[in-house]
Amino acid sequence: MSERIHGEEPLNREPEIMKLSSAFITEDGYDRNHCPQPATEQLDPRTHRVHIDGCVRNPLALSIANLRSDFPQHEIVCALQCAGNRRHDMRTVVKEVQGIDWSDGAVMNCRWRGPLLKDILEKADIIDLDAGDDAHVAFASFQVECQDDSWYGASIPLSRALDLDKEVILALERNEKPLSVRHGYPVRIIAPGLAGARAVKWLDRITVQKKESQNHYMQRDYKALPPQATDSASAEKYWSVTPAVQEMPVNSVISSPRTGDTVKRDNYGKVECYGYALPSGDGGPVVKVEVSTDGGHTWTKARLEHHDEEGKWTWKFWRAKIIVPPGQPRVIFSRATDASGQTQPDLPPWNLRGVCYNGYGEARDLTIQ
Incomplete structure (x- = not known):
């Protein structure tokens, strides 16, 4: 079986499964996009900034050089998986579903390196905020307009972002090389254990806020709706009351x-x-x-x-x-x-x-x- 191309623009593909399973560290990782990839010249590391704002006392505008030199670099080896991995099996074993027909290759296991999100948030100095489930750290990329929103965004609980053991990083490198544009150059979020939809690529904004991201891909996608939502019409009343996918299952x-x-x-x-x-x-x-x-x-x-x-x-x-x-x-x-x-x-x-x-x-x- 060859690689599966699910779309060219935006690019959505998964590698051939035998090749994917042949190496513990993945070189040819899957591609999941809701927008065209930004042009390389659009992502100049000399001018790119990650803005940290929201409920902080010290808003920041960090360059790629800042992210490399002003914070300790943390390396993790972790799997990154699309929430839709194995959708084809649900479609064929259970019944029809909506969405790209991912087989079981929408996953990669890589070395990721960059500063801890916790360190960056501490430098921004979070305003006294309840770090409960309602407080979130939102990530955004405004580089390219998406299919269902003008930008791409996601968020994770603030409690997770501040937990050293959760190892959430702003990744600058993948497998000891700078990120490729395909995989989020010049910087992306990596949140181990969470759905790949939360690992925002081409990152340019981090916001500490009292609720989760209001982006389309957080509110009206990547949710395991209850079985009563059988089509788009019946799903309407469940989007706002169904939690967004965070942790992936075994x-x-x-x-x-x-x-x-x-x-x-x-x-x-x-x-x-x-x-x-x-x-x-x-x-x-x-x-x-x-x-x-x-x-x-x-x-x-x-x-x-x-x-x-x-x-x-x-x-x-x-x-x-x-x-x-x-x-x-x-x-x-x-x-x-x-x-x-x-x-x-x-x-x-x-x-x-x-x-x-x-x-x-x-x-x-x-x-x-």
Whole structure:
């Protein structure tokens, strides 16, 4: 299977799954955009500024040089995942949904480096503000007009932004190189454990405020609406009362074999399968992956591969050899469990936008020889 191009303008694509699963650190990451990419000349690091305003005593206008030299640099290795990753599975296993038909390649696991958001907010000196769920730190990019709004924005709870253990950064580098324009050059937000929609690219404003971002993509997208919202009309009354997606759920994917494959057993009647697994929000790391060949009645523990840079926020690669009787159609399932005890369900609740799908990883309609 080749890479999947879901749109050229704006660019939305995911890499081929076998290539994606071949390296712990991702070089070819997915692309998710709601607008055209800004022109390179529009993003001059000498003139670009990130403005910090809102409920602060000391508003700032930080250059890229400021972000590099005025604050300690923090490196994290973490997975970044589109909230719509595996939407195709919800669409085909449960029922039709709205949105780009993402398969399971809308994820990447990278090294990110830049100053901590906490340090920047402390320099801006937040005005006495309740750091409860209602107080948010909003991120914005006004570089290019979007499909459904004139700018792109998102926000996260202020409590998370100020928590050193959450490691939210303004990323200047990806995999030890300056960000590419595709991935947010010259600076973007990286909030480990949260949906990629909150990791605003081409960042130019950070606002401390008493409520979450009012941008379209925070208020009317990236929400797991209740099942009663069955179409755009019936969804109207639920947008304002449904929380925006923040933390992503525990998940796993079977990279090989793939649905529809013909697979040869080895001399012991076994089939090798492998894939990746992701922890829930703050619940990492992944501690167990299991596979089933009988519809989830019994499970066999997979071997978790070790990598020196793995941690709370990273994905895990897993591999298993399992006995599968010959014939077709056969199905293999996978399920992951993380350190917090969160385990994949067989099927999560359906939602109109098809976000946060984490039903069992699957390879269906297999022919076993």
